[in-house]
Amino acid sequence: MSERILIDGFSRRVDYLRMSVTDRCDFRCVYCMAEDMQFLPRQRVLTLEEIYQVAESFVALGTRKIRLTGGEPLIRKGVVQLCEKIAALPGLRELCMTTNGSQLAKLARPLFEAGVKRLNISLDCLDPQRFRELTRTGDLAQVIKGIDAANHAGFRNTKLNCVVMKGRNDHEINDLVSFAIERNLDISFIEEMPLGVINEHSRAESFFSSSQVRDRIAERYTLIESAESTQGPSRYWRLAEAPQIRLGFISPHSHNFCGTCNRVRLTVEGRLLLCLGNEHSADLKAVLRSHPGQPERLEKAIIEAMKLKPYRHSFEVNDEVQVVRFMNMTGG
Numbered sequence: 001m002s003e004r005i006l007i008d009g010f011s012r013r014v015d016y017l018r019m020s021v022t023d024r025c026d027f028r029c030v031y032c033m034a035e036d037m038q039f040l041p042r043q044r045v046l047t048l049e050e051i052y053q054v055a056e057s058f059v060a061l062g063t064r065k066i067r068l069t070g071g072e073p074l075i076r077k078g079v080v081q082l083c084e085k086i087a088a089l090p091g092l093r094e095l096c097m098t099t100n101g102s103q104l105a106k107l108a109r110p111l112f113e114a115g116v117k118r119l120n121i122s123l124d125c126l127d128p129q130r131f132r133e134l135t136r137t138g139d140l141a142q143v144i145k146g147i148d149a150a151n152h153a154g155f156r157n158t159k160l161n162c163v164v165m166k167g168r169n170d171h172e173i174n175d176l177v178s179f180a181i182e183r184n185l186d187i188s189f190i191e192e193m194p195l196g197v198i199n200e201h202s203r204a205e206s207f208f209s210s211s212q213v214r215d216r217i218a219e220r221y222t223l224i225e226s227a228e229s230t231q232g233p234s235r236y237w238r239l240a241e242a243p244q245i246r247l248g249f250i251s252p253h254s255h256n257f258c259g260t261c262n263r264v265r266l267t268v269e270g271r272l273l274l275c276l277g278n279e280h281s282a283d284l285k286a287v288l289r290s291h292p293g294q295p296e297r298l299e300k301a302i303i304e305a306m307k308l309k310p311y312r313h314s315f316e317v318n319d320e321v322q323v324v325r326f327m328n329m330t331g332g
Helices: 048-060 079-087 104-114 128-135 140-153 170-182 210-218 284-290 295-308
Strands: 016-020 065-069 094-099 118-122 159-164 186-191 223-225 235-239 246-250 263-266 271-273 281-283
Touching (some): 048 065, 048 295, 118 140, 159 170, 210 223, 210 246, 281 284, 284 295
Parallel strands (some): 016 263, 159 186, 186 246
Antiparallel strands (some): 223 235, 235 246
16 A cells, blocks of 8 residues: 655645644743733634544654644643654654743653654743843743753754844844854744734844844854755754754745745644645634544545645735734644
């Protein structure tokens, strides 16, 4: 029997699923959500069993990598047990997680033992006061404690994610690189994306491009372009002074990365988003709840949804909201 795979309308194989397990978060990062957020009522959120059923169907259809996201995934009760079940799915090569790091001091080892292979940890600055301003509620010391706990638990190739904003944290770029080198962490710098209505700052005025980030890094380090790929949107570089770590640049504005897109996203409401920067979606929750215990119906819906996947997004550098949903709704 031939391998079952998902192919979109542009002959791209889709084998990477990002799944949001909650829209809730213990931070309120200024680029991610409003300060006074209205979260989803429980009945609109997928149960952990429903999330597992979607994961199971995707793996049966050739998905080889799953990343759990939020909101903040580690504040959802039962998430470690969910990780253990998903990691055990035959055919899945890698279960990863994106987290803000706030809960890792206590959960890093249980996650590692549950089968999570890699972590991405959000870290936008190293100044405690500015960290509090950017996250509104976050404790930098607790996050660093969590990063160290992940290293001690056995996680390798852990990556820091930094959203760079002009005038807010761009002056800390090389401090963050130095921090990554000291702890043997990869790091990716991300251009801010126009998701959700925010009033806290002007996205156009705060825009800081990936090329500007590289120019800043080049003031202190020697950058070496790399052909490496993790099948994600990052373009990778190495440093002559620290070749053991990778620097990634995610550039939705200045370098469109859609041509090789191999991923889709599941929101915690059960909407299958076919593109981060568009609203094309399919309602998998309706299928799950209308046809319980019928995985073939779910698989058929997933296969049909691939026809909706657009070729690319079209983010613009301005203050217009091009996608209404916030990043916490999208799933990382």
